[in-house]
Amino acid sequence: xxxxxxxxxxxxxxxxxxxxxxxxxxxxxxxxxxxxxxxxxxxxxxxxxxxxxxxxxxxxxxxxxxxxxxxxxxxxxxxxxxxxxxxxxxxxxxxxxxxxxxxxxxxxxxxxxxxxxxxxxxxxxxxxxxxxxxxxxxxxxxxxxxxxxxxxxxxxxxxxxxxxxxxxxxxxxxxxxxxxxxxxxxxxxxxxxxxxxxxxxxxxxxxxxxxxxxxxxxxxxxxxxxxxxxxxxxxxxxxxxxxxxxxxxxxxxxxxxxxxxxxxxxxxxxxxxxxxxxxxxxxxxxxxxxxxxxxxxxxxxxxxxxxxxxxxxxxxxxxxxxxxxxxxxxxxxxxxxxxxxxxxxxxxxxxxxxxxxxxxxxxxxxxxxxxxxxxxxxxxxxxxxxxxxxxxxxxxxxxxxxxxxxxxxxxxxxxxxxxxxxxxxxxxxxxxxxxxxxxxxxxxxxxxxxx
Amino acid sequence: xxxxxxxxxxxxxxxxxxxxxxxxxxxxxxxxxxxxxxxxxxxxxxxxxxxxxxxxxxxxxxxxxxxxxxxxxxxxxxxxxxxxxxxxxxxxxxxxxxxxxxxxxxxxxxxxxxxxxxxxxxxxxxxxxxxxxxxxxxxxxxxxxxxxxxxxxxxxxxxxxxxxxxxxxxxxxxxxxxxxxxxxxxxxxxxxxxxxxxxxxxxxxxxxxxxxxxxxxxxxxxxxxxxxxxxxxxxxxxxxxxxxxxxxxxxxxxxxxxxxxxxxxxxxxxxxxxxxxxxxxxxxxxxxxxxxxxxxxxxxxxxxxxxxxxxxxxxxxxxxxxxxxxxxxxxxxxxxxxxxxxxxxxxxxxxxxxxxxxxxxxxxxxxxxxxxxxxxxxxxxxxxxxxxxxxxxxxxxxxxxxxxxxxxxxxxxxxxxxxxxxxxxxxxxxxxxxxxxxxxxxxxxxxxxxxxxxxxxxxxxxxxxxxxxxxxxxxxxxxxxxxxxxxxxxxxxxxxxxxxxxxxxxxxxxxxxxxxxxxxxxxxxxxxxxxxxxxxxxxxxxxx
Numbered sequence: 002x003x004x005x006x007x008x009x010x011x012x013x014x015x016x017x018x019x020x021x022x023x024x025x026x027x028x029x030x031x032x033x034x035x036x037x038x039x040x041x042x043x044x045x046x047x048x049x050x051x052x053x054x055x056x057x058x059x060x061x062x063x064x065x066x067x068x069x070x071x072x073x074x075x076x077x078x079x080x081x082x083x084x085x086x087x088x089x090x091x092x093x094x095x096x097x098x099x100x101x102x103x104x105x106x107x108x109x110x111x112x113x114x115x116x117x118x119x120x121x122x123x124x125x126x127x128x129x130x131x132x133x134x135x136x137x138x139x140x141x142x143x144x145x146x147x148x149x150x151x152x153x154x155x156x157x158x159x160x161x162x163x164x165x166x167x168x169x170x171x172x173x174x175x176x177x178x179x180x181x182x183x184x185x186x187x188x189x190x191x192x193x194x195x196x197x198x199x200x201x202x203x204x205x206x207x208x209x210x211x212x213x214x215x216x217x218x219x220x221x222x223x224x225x226x227x228x229x230x231x232x233x234x235x236x237x238x239x240x241x242x243x244x245x246x247x248x249x250x251x252x253x254x255x256x257x258x259x260x261x262x263x264x265x266x267x268x269x270x271x272x273x274x275x276x277x278x279x280x281x282x283x284x285x286x287x288x289x290x291x292x293x294x295x296x297x298x299x300x301x302x303x304x305x306x307x308x309x310x311x312x313x314x315x316x317x318x319x320x321x322x323x324x325x326x327x328x329x330x331x332x333x334x335x336x337x338x339x340x341x342x343x344x345x346x347x348x349x350x351x352x353x354x355x356x357x358x359x360x361x362x363x364x365x366x367x368x369x370x371x372x373x374x375x376x377x378x379x380x381x382x383x384x385x386x387x388x389x390x391x392x393x394x395x396x397x398x399x400x401x402x403x404x405x406x407x408x409x410x411x412x413x414x415x416x417x418x419x420x421x422x423x424x425x426x427x428x429x430x431x432x433x434x435x436x437x438x439x440x441x442x443x444x445x446x447x448x449x450x451x452x
Numbered sequence: 453x454x455x456x457x458x459x460x461x462x463x464x465x466x467x468x469x470x471x472x473x474x475x476x477x478x479x480x481x482x483x484x485x486x487x488x489x490x491x492x493x494x495x496x497x498x499x500x501x502x503x504x505x506x507x508x509x510x511x512x513x514x515x516x517x518x519x520x521x522x523x524x525x526x527x528x529x530x531x532x533x534x535x536x537x538x539x540x541x542x543x544x545x546x547x548x549x550x551x552x553x554x555x556x557x558x559x560x561x562x563x564x565x566x567x568x569x570x571x572x573x574x575x576x577x578x579x580x581x582x583x584x585x586x587x588x589x590x591x592x593x594x595x596x597x598x599x600x601x602x603x604x605x606x607x608x609x610x611x612x613x614x615x616x617x618x619x620x621x622x623x624x625x626x627x628x629x630x631x632x633x634x635x636x637x638x639x640x641x642x643x644x645x646x647x648x649x650x651x652x653x654x655x656x657x658x659x660x661x662x663x664x665x666x667x668x669x670x671x672x673x674x675x676x677x678x679x680x681x682x683x684x685x686x687x688x689x690x691x692x693x694x695x696x697x698x699x700x701x702x703x704x705x706x707x708x709x710x711x712x713x714x715x716x717x718x719x720x721x722x723x724x725x726x727x728x729x730x731x732x733x734x735x736x737x738x739x740x741x742x743x744x745x746x747x748x749x750x751x752x753x754x755x756x757x758x759x760x761x762x763x764x765x766x767x768x769x770x771x772x773x774x775x776x777x778x779x780x781x782x783x784x785x786x787x788x789x790x791x792x793x794x795x796x797x798x799x800x801x802x803x804x805x806x807x808x809x810x811x812x813x814x815x816x817x818x819x820x821x822x823x824x825x826x827x828x829x830x831x832x833x834x835x836x837x838x839x840x841x842x843x844x845x846x847x848x849x850x851x852x853x854x855x856x857x858x859x860x861x862x863x864x865x866x867x868x869x870x871x872x873x874x875x876x877x878x879x880x881x882x883x884x885x886x887x888x889x890x891x892x893x894x895x896x897x898x899x900x901x902x903x904x905x906x907x908x909x910x911x912x913x914x915x916x917x918x919x920x921x922x923x924x925x926x927x928x929x930x931x932x933x934x935x936x937x938x939x940x941x942x943x944x945x946x947x948x949x950x951x952x953x954x955x956x957x958x959x960x961x962x963x964x965x966x967x968x969x970x971x972x973x974x975x976x977x978x979x980x981x982x983x984x985x986x987x988x989x990x991x992x993x994x995x996x
Contacts, residue, residue, distance in 0.1 A: 006807045011538040028542050032559055034976025052972075067524035092542070094537070096983075127680055132852035161495075171478025221508075224501035336706040361510035368506045384615060392517035399517040413585035416615065420524035420581060420608050432509040442581075449582045 009312050009341070014091040016271060016313055016450060019073065019306030023081050023088060028087025032098065039093065040104035045340025047094045047101060048110040051086045053077065061086040063341040064117065071310060074113050079270040082306055103401055128173045148195050153251060156193025157230040160202065161185065163274040164227055172216050172223075176209045197252030201226050225369055246367050257333035259323030264288035266319055267346045269309045269374075269427050270438035272452040276360070282307035285374055285427070285438065286321065286332075289346040295321050295332035309334070311438060314448035316344035326367070330374065347445055348427060350378025353393050361412045372431025379423035382416045389416075394423035402435045403434040411451030415440050418449055426451075468504050471497065512564045524611035529578035535987040537580050542569055546587040547694060559977040562978075563936055565590065569600040571988050577604075584609045588619045624652070646672055648985060651684060666695035670703055682712040689718050696722060699899045701729050708768055720770020724792035725833045729770055732794035732834075738766065739793035740801045742786055743823070746816065753785050754802075754810075756819035758782035759789065788828035795836050807842035828862045840866040841878070847881030864893045874897035880909035890927045895937070903939040910934055911945055914971075917947075923963050924970040935974055940982035946975045 011031070018024040030036075030051065037058065039049030043053040045066030050058040059077040062086075073083040083091075094101040106114065163186055167175065175182075183206030190199035205226065208219045232247040240248065249255045269285040284297040299309035311317065320335035321394065351359070356375040363373045383399065389407055392399035406412060406428075418424055418440055428437040428451075437451045474484045480495035487496040532540065543565045548738035572579075579587060584605055602609065602622055608901035613619035645657050662669035673688050679689065689707060692700055700722070707719035708731070738759070746755045761764075762773040762785050770792065775784035795807075802810050815823055817839035824843065843858055844866050845851070858866070865876045879894045888910070898906060910930065917927055924931065950973040 003881055011542050015541075024545055028545050029559065029560060031542065032976050032980050035557070097539070135913055164498060165494040168475055169478055169480050171481065172476045174478070216476050220472055220501050221505040223475075224498050224505045227495075227498040228502040228506075316650045338870065352770050357512050359516050361512065364506055364510045374575070381520060383518045383520055390518060392520065393514075397517050398514035400514055410585060413612070413616065415613050417581045417584040417608065420611065421521045422523050428613075432512060447580075 009091065009095045009315065010448065011092055011095050011164065012314035013314055014088060014095050015322055017083055017310040018088055019081050019083070021343050022390075023083075023085050025087025026085035031084055031092025032089075036090065036093060036100065038107065039090065039101045040106070041094055041101050041106065044344035046110065046114060047090055048106055049093070049101065049362070051077075051089065053086075059086050060109050062106070062112055062113055063087050063091060066337060072117060081303075082308065097446070100124050121195070127262060130405060148347040149253070152193045153198075153233065153253070154197045154411050156190050156195045156198060157233045157251070157422055159189060159193075160198060160226065161230045161234075162251070163225055164230075167223065172231045175219060176215075182206070196227070197250050198229065198298065199252070201229070205450070215354060220373065228368060242326065242366070246329065246369075249324070249326050249329070250369050251291050255325050257324050257331075259321040259325070259332070261320035261322045261335045262288065262291055262293065263318070263320045263338075263344060264291045264293070265344065266317045266321060266339070267344055268315055268317065269348065269448075270450070270452060271295075271313055272438065273307070278302075280305070280307055282309060283316055284309065284311055286317075287346070287348040287427075288321075289316070289344075294330060294348070295323070295335055296330045296374070297321075298331060312341050313344075313450050316346055317341050329367075347441060348376040350425050352396065353391065353398050354396070355375060357434070358430075360430050370431070372429035372436070374427070375430040375435075376425060377416075377435070380426055381421060381423055382412075382419050391426060393421045400430060400435040403436045406434070406436045409452065411437065414449060415451050418442060459850055467500075467874060468508065471504060475501065498811075521615070521977070522611075522834060525607040527606060527608060529576050529606065529989045532572070532577045532580065533987060536577070536984075536990075537583070539984055539987050540568065540572075540579065540583055541586075544583060549917050550775070559935070559973060559980050562743070562934075563932070564977070564984065566597060566600060566979065568984055568988075569597070569604050570983055573603050575988055576894060578606055578987070579604055579609075581608060584612055588613065588622060590618075592619065592621060608661070613651040622771050641676060645675070651687075655687055659694065662691050664692045665694075666697060667699060670700055671686060674703060677741045682715065684803065685710065685715050689715060689722070692722060696725060698726060702725060705730065708770070716768070717770050717772065720792065721833075724770070724830075725835075727794050727796060727834045727836070729794075732792065734765075734769055734792040735789055736797040739786075739789040740797060741864070742789065743801065745753075745803055745813070752813060754805075754815045754823070756786065756815065756817065756823060758786035787822055787826045790823065793827040794828065795827070795830050795834055795839050797941055807839045811842045811845070824858055825862065825907065825981070831866045832862075835869050837869050837871075839969050841871040844878060847878050847983070848885040858884070858889055860893050864897050867894060869889060876902065876904070876906040880905040883909040883913050888917060888927055888990050892933070895930065895933050898937070900937045901939040907938050907942045910938065911942065911949075915949060918964070918967040921963060924967050931970055931974065935977040938974070938978055940978045942983070943975050943978040946971055946978070950975060 015024050017118045035052040037050045041047040046064055048062040061075040064072045073087040075084045077084055079087055151394040183202055187199045187202040193449040204209045205222055208215050233251050234248055236244045266286040266288055269287050271284045274281045280301040282299040286295045299307035301307035316337050320330045360373045364368050379394040383390050383392045389402045390399040415437055425441045426437045427439045428435050440449050474482045483489050543561050587601055587605045591598045613622035657668050704719045704723045710716050723729045742757050744755050746753045771788045775781045828843050876898050879898055883891050
């Protein structure tokens with residue numbers, strides 16, 4: 002693999018930045034000035050010394066080939082991750098003007114790298130051993146699981162009562178009752194160790210203030226919570242796959258115990274969803290050979306960026322293992338066999354009608370699903386009153402964009418990219434509409450991030 | 453449900469509405485048909501609603517497509533080389549507003565965007581379409597960036613701007629892009645727009661025609677001149693500044709009799725900028741009468757006898773009779789006469805002396821400031837390089853750097869009348885003698901990039917300033933200019949300045965470190981500019 006071959010684009014590097022301030026600070030450091038003794042190796046390691054305000058330069062090293070996504074190390078005091086020095090160094094490297102020549106990693110970088118890789122290996126070994134260790138005391142594990150199941154059952158039963166009361170008195174009352182009413186119930190669900198139910202209850206609380214049409218949305222969501230409660234309470238009678246889906250929707254821990262699938266995974270999209278307590282990073286992958294679409298989740302506590310970052314538009318040679326449950330797309334990233342590389346892999350696309358049908362089918366396995374990942378082939382962004390839609394180039398049908406997508410700058414990148422002509426768009430398609438995440442011209446061009 | 457898509461195969465039309473109504477009112481108040489009242493009613497309602505919800509979602513179909521937009525016009529220009537496209541993304545990602553106080557050693561990318569745009573436009577590249585929103589946003593935030601950004605953004609950006617109200621400005625400002633784009637080839641349409649257009653459209657139309665064919669614009673203006681409102685006449689008249697020439701004189705001469713005083717003043721100002729105009733000659737006669745050479749003393753001296761009154765003819769020629777507060781009436785009138793007088797008549801009036809000799813003559817009774825300042829204004833207005841050169845004097849002269857008859861602001865304007873080489877040479881000489889503290893304004897009028905003697909003079913002066921022990925931020929203005937204007941090939945010259953030398957005893961604490969940092973930023977920025985240009989040339993691996 003040649004050095005030029007693995008270089009990323011500036012866009013891909015900037016996509017790693019945890020926030021806008023780091024992006025800005027990092028791009029300033031992406032010039033040769035403050036850097037010395039920078040270099041990179043074929044294995045996907047980049048290192049360099051960056052002159053800061055102190056007398057001793059910061060040591061920055063990045064391992065792009067780490068088994069669990071890029072890893073960074075910098076001697077600067079920043080708590081951002083990756084820090085501006087790591088971003089700047091990657092930009093310098095991406096610029097490809099010879100400022101980061103091929104070479105042998107210096108001792109300080111090599112030490113960290115080998116330490117990391119060794120720890121990762123030990124962890125993998127321990128993981129294998131660990132699963133058997135857990136099995137070593139199945140009796141204790143079973144007792145723990147039983148205790149938790151009892152608490153969830155109590156929670157679900159209480160939630161059912163709560164919903165019945167609401168429907169008896171009427172949803173109209175919910176508008177006045179406000180948010181506090183639900184906050185308390187959500188807290189009870191947390192106590193019941195059912196975080197999935199807690200999150201749904203919190204969402205119920207926000208619906209009455211969500212604008213016109215709220216009663217319909219509230220009834221829908223109440224009905225789906227009810228469906229989930231009933232699914233849990235009657236889980237013994239459900240098919241195994243559906244029971245597993247119910248368990249994971251309720252919020253019981255599940256594990257990525259599917260068989261590892263090695264493939265060339267195109268990174269389709271990466272974006273963060275943040276609430277007060279937690280930032281969730283969603284990364285969509287498409288397997289070139291398996292044709293599978295997988296979702297990686299990475300979490301960061303309040304105000305901190307999630308750890309895993311992957312460059313949109315590049316491909317990883319890596320193993321991915323699916324989580325349990327019917328129609329489950331969530332997976333975990335396993336071993337990575339080299340640094341991410343540029344690729345011409347593009348997922349095959351479908352029409353808008355096929356995309357809508359695909360969502361409908363997916364609901365059979367998981368009725369709580371909000372959207373499915375879909376690549377639309379040859380669609381044109383079209384303004385429709387105040388909204389936007391993606392219209393088939395060849396047919397008179399279109400998918401409306403979600404409200405969230407309409408308010409994002411990515412919408413305009415999509416419109417600009419299309420210029421009124423067909424483009425290929427990857428995104429999430431569901432009952433709220435379509436959320437575009439990445440687009441290509443001609444289905445093969447450069448991957449353009451929209452989120 | 454926000455989706456306009458329709459559920460299919462609803463078994464009982466209205467069943468869902470019925471559920472929603474019952475849910476809103478509550479099962480205690482309303483009985484759902486087919487459901488038992490009492491304890492079980494809410495659960496039965498939720499069961500039904502769950503089935504309906506999943507059915508509705510599973511049955512979603514695409515909506516009808518709305519009317520398709522006209523595709524954006526074809527982009528005839530070639531795409532940017534990949535490295536240049538990446539650079540653009542970086543420059544656009546660096547928005548102002550989040551920066552901290554001290555600048556550190558990293559380049560200020562936003563400051564490089566104008567240069568990058570100019571270089572890309574010179575080479576005629578098209579932007580990557582997905583960069584257009586950021587380009588339009590940048591142009592929206594910085595009016596100075598607009599012309600270059602919109603030229604580069606090209607036809608697809610105009611197409612885009614029609615879809616987003618935030619970018620309406622682009623339709624107004626873009627060269628040939630907006631709805632107000634004057635169809636100059638079609639006389640009937642021009643006539644119609646001129647007769648019926650909004651004021652802004654008419655101003656734009658007039659400016660566009662004036663830029664292409666000055667006389668046509670003047671003739672168009674003449675057709676409606678008598679019926680225009682005074683404020684509009686003033687704006688229209690102002691558009692004649694572009695391409696002003698002797699053939700405009702009759703029209704301007706007629707405007708000297710305008711009802712509006714501001715229109716009269718503007719007409720007079722424009723006429724006085726025409727050295728051959730009758731007005732300039734009339735003013736020269738009046739001004740000439742006020743200045744004479746007195747040979748009675750040891751050396752010839754200029755004496756000034758300011759006018760005693762401002763008569764109607766003077767007022768008609770644009771002299772403002774009422775002096776601003778704090779100025780003597782007579783010196784006020786005198787200044788205006790000299791400013792508007794044809795410069796070419798002075799040598800004849802003053803004993804056949806050259807401008808240079810005239811400027812060096814002593815002036816009696818403290819009139820020198822007034823007289824020289826007025827000559828400066830005249831030289832700038834009439835774009836007279838010979839007089840400008842004379843008034844500038846030698847850059848090394850002591851009075852050039854300090855308070856003299858001619859201020860630095862006036863010198864900067866005078867410099868603008870010289871050609872670029874002479875300008876740079878004069879400023880280089882000035883900096884070599886007077887240092888940098890006063891040079892900022894003068895550097896601002898020099899052509900970019902600074903090469904040769906000017907660049908060397910600036911770098912040497914910065915080096916001297918550092919050795920003198922002051923802090924670099926005293927020179928941050930010049931430093932910033934140097935980052936943008938110094939020829940990148942001068943970067944090598946700066947290498948010796950990057951090291952942190954031992955702190956001199958009388959230096960300000962820490963100054964040497966800050967200087968090293970400033971020079972570092974300067975060098976980095978210069979290298980980056982060189983790389984930027986190389987990327988646009990399409991050469992991949994460049995290292996300056």
